[in-house]
Amino acid sequence: MNNKDTDWRWLSEQIKLWGRQLGFQEVRISDAHADVATVEAGLSDWLENQFHGEMDYMAKHGTKRTRPPELVPGTLRVISVRMNNKPVNMEESWTALQDGSRAFISRYALGRDYHKVLRARLQKLAEKITEQVGEFGYRAFSDSAPVMEVEWASRSGLGWRGKHTLLLSRDAGSFFFLGELYTDLPLTVDDPVASYCGSCTRCLDICPxxxxxxxxxxxxxxxxxxxxxxxxxxxxxxxxxxxxxxxxxCDDCQLVCPWNKFSQFTQEADFAVRHGLDNVSxxxxxxxxxxxxxxxxxxxxxxxxxxxxxxxxxxxxxxxxxxxxxxxxxxxxxxxxxxxxxxxxxxxxxxxxxxxxx
Incomplete structure (x- = not known):
């Protein structure tokens, strides 16, 4: 298909369909050129307070972190994806935390490395798009580069930033991984959603x-x-x-969050618990x-x-x-x-x- 003849709204919906077929539970799109002045001011203040500790990479790259076209020239849109990671034995989390002889490992880390899983699926999604429109510019990310994942996910409407700073969804809580495709295609963007944290402070109150x-x-x-x-x-x-x-x-802030009663178990075999790490001394x-x-x-x-x-x-x-x-x-x-x-x-x-x- 010649890009000049592309129905971008149709393609945007197809990308979401292909993403779900590839195992992502939700796919949304945001404008890579959106105003980020407020975000950059907040990041600057966070860094000035030294809240990043020894994570020097948070202070590197300048505005490449907040402005996708500076990291990947030509980027017009950010395709954000979500993949559930909640293990089937989630109810064991509190039991493990209360048994001081057991090792508690964050639930997302009980299976295989998610970085490879998400990037491989994002690559397949890019290949599906290529089949439709021909060669195009893109780069896939999953917690692997100076990308403000939660910011782009919230701008796309995948959810909202919770008070614990993680992304929250009314349909899926927060037990999921995020990934992105930076692309030079002028896809149709989605609307953000409102925040539903309200007056709740459970995540602040429980943090050890x-x-x-x-x-x-x-x-x-x-x-x-x-x-x-x-x-x-x-x-x-x-x-x-x-x-x-x-x-x-540590999962305390997620375990106590009321929205996680809507979180869904993962269907990915790669994220299944390995080596009994959910119940080991x-x-x-x-x-x-x-x-x-x-x-x-x-x-x-x-x-x-x-x-x-x-x-x-x-x-x-x-x-x-x-x-x-x-x-x-x-x-x-x-x-x-x-x-x-x-x-x-x-x-x-x-x-x-x-x-x-x-």
Whole structure:
């Protein structure tokens, strides 16, 4: 089809249909040239307050993060997609959090790495578009570049930004992944939706470390997801006890959100729980050697943090676990770990158990 003869409204609807056929639950389109002055001012203020912590990449790239045509020249539209990730055993989340001997892993990370899954589907969507219009300009993203995913998703009407800063949908809550296709096609854009958070503050109230310092404002330096995933060095001592048994990410603000009663279970086999990670003890995971870590977590997003950081997180979890000879023994077995980072957190954890005896 010659682009001059393209019915862009028809094509826009076809793209949404193709996206759903490829496994995305929803597909929407926004204008890449929309006014972003307010967004850029908010990002600048967030960075000036150092709320990004050691995530230096948040301060890089300048306006490429907020202006798609500067990142990918020629971009006219942002196609935003949503794919559910809620595991079928979601009700186990609170049980796992309340059992201090178990390791709690953010529900999205229990299966395979979503980055590859979404980008592969987005590539297939681009190929479907190519079959229809011929070669066109595009680039696929999924939490992998300076892209303001929630902003573009909310502008397209996929949902609204919740007070915890995540995207919320009346039909799907927040247990889903986002992805984008930047494209140079002049597709028909969708309208945004209103916010439905109202006066609710459950996400602010439940945050273990009070990282949501105000509605729609997150201090990442206190966020458990940042502390267990993004932070590469030592976890601040005053926050360690608050982390509990959360060894990779944190879902509290989502678990308590009323809109997640509408969240839908994933149908993607790649997102199914692997290796029993939804019901595994801290002691068992702490006993893994590096080879076991690499093998068992191959294809998992957890593997990205590396073995040393994994042990650091588990040491904190064991420091917060109910005291027992088995827990103390597991920690003592790593007192001579080659990593100074691991040894530091092991000593802190042992100190916690000494305190419980005094």
């Amino acid at each position: 470390t009070q990282a949501i310092v105000a509605p729609y404002r997150l201090d990442a330096r206190r966020c458990i997801s940042y502390l267990t995933i993004e932070l590469k060095g030592s976890i601040p001592e005053d926050l360690r006890a608050l982390i509990g048994n959360r060894v990779y990410g 801290l002691i068992e995971l702490f006993a893994w050697d590096k080879e076991t870590f690499e093998a068992r977590l191959a294809g998992s997003p957890i593997r990205r943090i590396g073995y040393e950081q994994w042990l650091r997180n588990l040491a904190v979890g064991l420091g917060n676990a109910p005291s027992s000879p088995a827990v103390i023994g597991a920690l003592q077995a790593r007192r001579r770990d080659p990593s100074p980072l691991v040894r530091e957190h092991v000593e802190w954890a042992l100190g916690q158990h000494r305190l419980t005896k005094e």
